[in-house]
Amino acid sequence: MPGDVAAPHPDAPGRRSGAEARAWRAPLRRWGISVASLIAGLAILVVFRRGVPHVEWIVGYVVVLWLLFAVLTQTRARLVARGRHRVLFAADYTVQTLYHDLLLFVLPGYLASTTFDGPTVPFFVLVCAAALLTTIDPWYAAVVGPRPGLGRAFFAFSLFAGLNVALPLLGVPPAWAVVGSAGLAVAGLAPTAIVSGTAWGRALLALGGVALVAPALAWVLMPAIPPAPLHLVRPTMARDVLDLEPVELLGARIPVAVLTAGGLVAYTPVSAPTGLSQPIVHRWRHRGRVVATVPLPTPVRGGRAAGFRTYSRKADFPADPRGRWSVDVVTASGQLIGRLRFTVTS
Secondary structure: OOOOOOOOOOOOHHHHHHHHHHHHHHHHHHHHHHHHHHHHHHHHHHHHHOOOOOHHHHHHHHHHHHHHHHHHHHHHHHHHHOOOHHHHHHHHHHHHHHHHHHHHHHHHHHHHHOOOOOOOHHHHHHHHHHHHHHHOHHHHHHHOOOOHHHHHHHHHHHHHHHHHHHHHHOOOOHHHHHHHHHHHHHHOOHHHHOOOOOOHHHHHHHHHHHHHHHHHHHHHOHHHOOOOOOEEOOOEEEEEEEOOEEEEEEOOEEEHHHHOOOOEEEEOOEEOOOOOEEOEEEEEEEOOEEEEEEEOOOOEEOOOOOOEOOEEEEOOOOOOOOEEEEEEEEEOOOOEEEEEEEEEEO
16 A cells, blocks of 8 residues: 555565674674683783783782672672672672683793693693683683682682792792692681671681691692792703703713713703792602602702702613603602603613
């Protein structure tokens, strides 16, 4: 009829383009921030690698994270009751961002001090998994969001991972850093015990007991935790050492004849923070079995860019020395700093 306007067909170009636009924007809203977080995280890793002083950042992140966690723990119920869901969402997202940045700041330190055929690999993988989880918002929301207990464990682990790197940068030996970080991480959960309407006295007492157990557990598990930020700097096998420099460098494959002509030297410079003093031990292994343990007479002292120069010499070898050898560089408390590998051939 005249004046009538035909309704557009459902498949008309205008409607189809609008639906396509909405379909295109949905994954962008869901994943766009995660991609941006990943890019920002890679930028943080670049800054860390370039040697920009970072201990202040790590400590700052730990302090701000704890303060926000404490405030959010105390106010969450009131915010929910008042319908302040946007405020709660913003606070939770800020906590997630702090996790993300803190873990990325310490990740290179753990990477440098992790020996990938040693016992420290699971801890490093755990740090990587936690950093990745905080980067991908939908994953974090699905895994951590609905589980308050897991959220508290995530908070304690992030505090431990951050403090375990920051304390040695302040001159605390790695062993004490592991124990102290464990205790402080559990103590950081105190705000969860002091919540209105709960038997906070009993909860606080239980938390205090856990805070005493955590350092003991950390001491037992210490060999599985990388001694970040300590790491080896271009270790090598050599025929000798003169004026604290290796002489006649040897490759990864060493003929038996070299062993019988004066023995070998494992030269292992150790990078450590300024102000740190750390006794170390060399463990010589043949086919995986420890054949010699050499406590080095001088502890590692931090501050030298090329690493504190350490070495040990071995002249007595078994009747058949052929096969895989390695020299483990460990702290006096048993943390593996790095491993120097070589093979003796016929």
